[in-house]
Amino acid sequence: MTGPESVAPIIGKTFDPWEAIGGVLTSPVQTLAAVVAAKPVGMAAGLVFAISAFATFLGLQAGVEDLPVPGFQGGAATLALSILVGMVVLALWFMQAGIGVLLAELLGGVGTSLGLLAALGFAHLPSLVAALVDFLMGMAGLGQGLRGLVAFAALVWVLVLQVHAVRLSYSLSTGKAVAVLVIPLVVAVMLAIAVVIAAGLAVTPLLPQWH
Amino acid sequence: MALRRKLVTWLLLGTTGLILAVAALWGEGAAPGKGGRGQAVALVTVEGVITGGTVDLFIAGSSAGSVMEQLRLAREDASIAAVLLRINSPGGSAAASQEIADEVKRVREAGKPVVASLGDAAASGGYWIAAVTDRIVANPATITGSIGVIMETADLRELYDKIGIDFHVFKSGPLKDMGSPARDITPEERDVFQGMVNDIYSQFVQVVAEGRRMTEEEVRRLADGRVFTGRQAVELGLVDDLGNYYEALRILAEMAGLPPQPEVRSMAKPAPWWRHLLTVVSHVVAPWQQSGGAVYRLPVIR
Numbered sequence: 410m411t412g413p414e415s416v417a418p419i420i421g422k423t424f425d426p427w428e429a430i431g432g433v434l435t436s437p438v439q440t441l442a443a444v445v446a447a448k449p450v451g452m453a454a455g456l457v458f459a460i461s462a463f464a465t466f467l468g469l470q471a472g473v474e475d476l477p478v479p480g481f482q483g484g485a486a487t488l489a490l491s492i493l494v495g496m497v498v499l500a501l502w503f504m505q506a507g508i509g510v511l512l513a514e515l516l517g518g519v520g521t522s523l524g525l526l527a528a529l530g531f532a533h534l535p536s537l538v539a540a541l542v543d544f545l546m547g548m549a550g551l552g553q554g555l556r557g558l559v560a561f562a563a564l565v566w567v568l569v570l571q572v573h574a575v576r577l578s579y580s581l582s583t584g585k586a587v588a589v590l591v592i593p594l595v596v597a598v599m600l601a602i603a604v605v606i607a608a609g610l611a612v613t614p615l616l617p618q619w620h
Numbered sequence: 621m622a623l624r625r626k627l628v629t630w631l632l633l634g635t636t637g638l639i640l641a642v643a644a645l646w647g648e649g650a651a652p653g654k655g656g657r658g659q660a661v662a663l664v665t666v667e668g669v670i671t672g673g674t675v676d677l678f679i680a681g682s683s684a685g686s687v688m689e690q691l692r693l694a695r696e697d698a699s700i701a702a703v704l705l706r707i708n709s710p711g712g713s714a715a716a717s718q719e720i721a722d723e724v725k726r727v728r729e730a731g732k733p734v735v736a737s738l739g740d741a742a743a744s745g746g747y748w749i750a751a752v753t754d755r756i757v758a759n760p761a762t763i764t765g766s767i768g769v770i771m772e773t774a775d776l777r778e779l780y781d782k783i784g785i786d787f788h789v790f791k792s793g794p795l796k797d798m799g800s801p802a803r804d805i806t807p808e809e810r811d812v813f814q815g816m817v818n819d820i821y822s823q824f825v826q827v828v829a830e831g832r833r834m835t836e837e838e839v840r841r842l843a844d845g846r847v848f849t850g851r852q853a854v855e856l857g858l859v860d861d862l863g864n865y866y867e868a869l870r871i872l873a874e875m876a877g878l879p880p881q882p883e884v885r886s887m888a889k890p891a892p893w894w895r896h897l898l899t900v901v902s903h904v905v906a907p908w909q910q911s912g913g914a915v916y917r918l919p920v921i922r
Contacts, residue, residue, distance in 0.1 A: 431628030440625070463636065470643040537632065541639055548642075 426452050433534045438573055444531050445524035445578045453530025457502045460533045462495030464540035502530060505593070509575060512589045518579030528574030532567055539563030659701040660883040661872060662694035666705065666720065670712030670745045682709065684716035690887035691723040695730045702876035703727050703734045704869055704884070705753055711744030714769060714820050721752045721827065728754060733875045737868035738762045738859070743847055747858070748824060751831035754875065757868035758850030758859045765853060767828060768845035769820045771813055776801040832857055 424447035432440030444453075469487040506526040513520065539559055546556050568590070575586040666682045694700045705724065711717070727734050736742070736750035738758040743766035750756050750764075758764055780786070780802060787802040798809040805813075825843055829836045834857060842848075842856055853859035861871060873882045 425622075425626075427629045428622055428625045429629075430632065431625035431630075434632070435625055435628050463640065467639065467643050537636065541635055544639055544643060 424449060429531065430456075430534065433531050433570065434538065437570055438577070441528050441531065441570065441573050442577050444528045445521070445574070448521065448523040448527050450523055450527050450530070453527040454499060454502075457530045457533050458495040458499050460537045460540075461498035462491040464536055465494040466491040467540050467544045502526075502533070505529060508593045509589050512592055513575060513579035513581060513585075516581060516585045516588065518575075518581040518585065518589075520579035525574060525578040528578050529571060532570035532574050535563045535566035535570065539566075659876070659878050660699050660885045661869065661876070661878065662690075662697070662700045662703045663884050663886045663888075664690045664694060664703055664705050665886075665888065666707045666709050666746065666749060668709060670709055670716045670720070670749075672713050672716040672719075682712075684713070684719045686888075687720045688723045691720070691727055694887050695723075695727045695732065700732065700885070701878055701882075702732050702872050704865075704872050705734055705736045705749070706739065706865065707736055707742040707746045707750055708739030709743075709746035710741050710763075711746055711748075711766065714745065714748075714824075717745035717748040718823070721749050724749060724752045728752075733872060735868050735872040735875065737865050738764055738850065739865075744768070748827055751828045751858075753831070755861065755871060756859045757861045757863045757871060758853060759864060760849065760851040760862050762850035762853075762859075763847050764850060765842065765848040765858060766845060767824055767839070767843035769817045769824065770845075771817050773799045773805060773813070774801050775804060777803065828858075 424443060426449060429440055429444060429449075432443070466487055469490060503526070506522065506529050509525055509529065510522040513525070539562075542559050543556050546559065571590055572583060572586045575581060575589045576583055579586075579589075581589070664687060666687055668682055670682050670684065670687075672684050691703070694703045703724075724734055733755075734753040736753040736756045738746075738750060738756065739762065741763040742750050742758070743763055747764050747767065787800075789797050789800070789802070791797050795809060795812060798812060799805070821843075825836055825839045828834070828843070829839045832839070838857075842858065848856065848858065850859055850862060854862055861867070863871070869882070869884065870880055872878075873880055876882075
């Protein structure tokens with residue numbers, strides 16, 4: 410990966426959102442550099458919400474048919490869950506950017522928080538591609554294994570874009586950018602394990618004992 | 621380059637729009653395999669406390685109106701060959717259970733077999749409904765039975781004294797305020813209430829006897845209000861088979877002469893999307909709301 414100094418934003422002098430969406434997928438580094446410079450936070454928020462809600466909607470529409478879940482079927486339930494997931498992912502995106510800013514500055518990076526927020530939002534775009542491909546594969550009757558592979562590939566794609574986003578917005582090396590993204594995940598996993606162990610220890614004496 | 625990026629954007633958005641339309645139609649049943657073809661099974665669910673009228677916004681349960689409408693639609697829909705009644709209910713209003721049971725009978729009279737699949741529980745009012753179906757399938761650990769009627773009143777005089785509330789009652793007849801929480805119950809009122817409970821109980825016993833092809837005496841021996849597990853209920857003749865939802869579906873398909881894995885169509889009317897968001901809240905609020913408040917309750921079978 411090249412350093413941020415060598416990246417010239419290729420999206421003209423005025424930021425064109427229609428160009429940026431395709432650009433993230435075809436020429437990600439230059440496009441994300443343009444996003445960092447333009448800071449289109451509102452559009453990024455819209456993308457994050459729309460992509461996650463849309464991906465959830467497609468997944469549920471494809472899978473809801475055989476669910477014997479009383480009172481929680483049909484398009485309305487799917488729409489409600491999709492909106493809920495969109496809102497949760499929106500909140501997570503905001504939190505990720507907040508923690509990212511903190512860690513990036515702790516690691517010596519210099520940049521703008523709004524630039525990082527916007528770039529991390531645009532980095533969600535591969536999830537949209539993955540959702541479309543997954544739905545088409547599902548309609549074609551392809552197996553879960555291949556669909557899982559596509560999902561994994563999309564995850565890696567998003568992570569790579571996120572590394573670019575951090576690197577470009579805070580002028581960090583690739584290693585430090587990876588650290589900015591990985592450290593919160595490691596801490597979250599460790600916290601989750603600690604909470605599960607603590608909850609287990611607290612609840613065990615209360616469980617009914619069968620002899 | 622700029623043109624290529626814009627092209628990719630429009631291609632992506634166009635595909636998204638197209639697939640969104642396809643997915644929406646898929647979900648609404650317009651896609652192949654989701655409605656419109658031949659012999660389908662209607663899925664009607666009775667979930668939670670059975671109530672009359674419309675279910676309160678914050679109370680999780682099944683209203684008689686909604687379940688009856690689903691059964692009526694299943695009866696009138698020519699593409700529906702049979703009905704799978706999924707029951708997961710501890711009971712509820714006696715009259716509401718009776719209304720639903722009557723509608724189940726009409727479906728059967730229309731020549732469409734009805735099989736009840738019992739979930740966690742199908743007790744009391746839930747069992748009343750199950751008893752009128754062609755066949756009952758329960759899990760071995762399903763809680764069922766509870767054939768009986770209960771009615772409760774509360775005496776709140778001491779509470780009213782403590783908070784300084786005094787009632788002045790004007791009534792047209794001696795029994796117009798029967799069950800009032802502001803005074804003790806009279807022997808005459810006790811007789812009236814007990815008579816009501818006994819009458820509903822008799823109706824319940826009769827329904828079970830007819831549905832399960834047992835004598836009323838046989839039912840009364842089991843109908844002291846106790847609950848049974850699904851396995852015990854099979855031994856006692858209150859349930860026909862042990863099995864889960866899919867086993868019930870298989871049995872129903874066999875009865876109706878359908879393929880082993882028939883198309884299943886939910887008869888539930890889609891709720892508005894915001895209602896589903898409130899469902900989460902309702903499950904938190906419902907136990908609290910149902911635990912207090914009412915001091916004079918309609919006869920319930922639970």
